[in-house]
Amino acid sequence: MRIISLSVDGIHQAAQRGLYDWLAEQDADIVCLQDLRAQEYELDHDTFHPEGYFAYFFDSGIPHTNGVAIYTRHMPKALIYGFGFASGLDMQGRYLQLDFERLSVGSFLAPNAEPGNEQQLEEKVGFFDDLQAHLHKISNKRRDFIFCGNWAMARDRSDVQNWQNHEDEDGFRPHEQQWMRQLVDELDYVDAFRRVNSDGDEYSWWPSGTVGEGDGWRTDLQIISDDLKHRIEYGAINKNKQFSSHLPVIMDYDIEL
Template sequence: MRIISLHVDGLKKAAEQGLFEWLNEEQADVVCIQNTLDREYKLPDSVLYPDGYNGYFFEGETDDYSGVAIYTRELPKAIMTGLGFPGCDFQGRYIQADFEHVSIGSILFPKEDAFHSLEDKLAFQQEFLSHLKKTRRKRRDFIFCGNFEAAHKTIDVANWRQQQDESGFLLEERAFLDQVFGPVGFVDAFREANFGENQFTYWPNEEARRRNSEGFRFDYQICTPDLRQFVVESKILKNQVFSSHAPVLVEYEFDDE
């Protein structure tokens, strides 16, 4: 199963830039999209019903803000939206597709900006951490894909010494990821197959992206520990430009494939 996660900064715009043609070339089975920035009813049929995919969407209560989507080749058994707390559900930040043995979610964390404080972001982290703990008690596997708006380790940040006081690499933000990949027991699927340095998914401008400088690895696929053995490939597709974030591809070879 090839899963691609991508923060698009506008789904309609990404489609106009050839998103779905590229996804077919990549033979993606599941595509997790964040920051759709549009209402479902405003999207053209080419985005709602792209060739080869079933599309599902979750939007916030405010127009042109946030929003997530998930596209699947195989029909899922169920679709779930929201995580049960206002910071997620009112802003359209989570959607999940359930298959026979695995559930795959697309999630968008808030970033510290004019609309959200650092406290908002940290509160969202804690709510999601509680959700992750609950999933570990369930008898099925999970993959959560999305923009977590935080880099974990120094290898995940360019010029990390200069970034320690910047949002996205604060100790408070990184402590959440320490919990996710530590006591809670989730796995950074990307790092199961790719140990390279300078593996970034976000850059503040085009020049930084071209030079692969000033980057952060904000975008993750995290999975329950039983799935780590099935990760066979992971890569960041830096040269495929749909937004300020790069697509993250992870391939899983499940036993029943």
């Protein structure tokens, strides 16, 4: 099973840059997109409903902001919109989950905090605290999970180019690094790409907007249940095409739906 995840910086722009032509050549079973910046009614066109896929969208309700999508060749048994945090903070980001027989696949967009905006920073901290509790709870279920998305945070120094120039920036603050490490070290989830690729120069996001200009970050991850770690067959960040400031993450798993 091949899963591709990509944060698109606006789905219409990505489509104009050839995203759907490229996807048609990738033979993916599931495609998870984030940061659509479009309402679902604006995607009622064949371009956004590629042949052979079921298409599901979860927009923000606010024009030109966030939103996620999942394309799948296999019809899911159920759809889940949002994490359902009691605090309501899950609406600061976006999450759409498809449930299959024993596997759930989610498309996830984390909230960002603009520099100097203390309210957004507090909301982001609260969001990830709620998410950590949620991930701990579901780890006890007899179900495997693959969370694909733009996590807006880097875990280690190897995930940020020239990391020393970005300490205390949003996405690389000490408490954010700690949170990402706890996800892997204490909650026993697995960074699928890092399981098969330990190279230090693999980056998926360029804040400058252009791949290779400025410093790259690796914030686009497929986080998987521990039971799936031995089913990873291949992982790559595709550098041949640029559809946004992010690059596609391609993972192959020995899983049948």
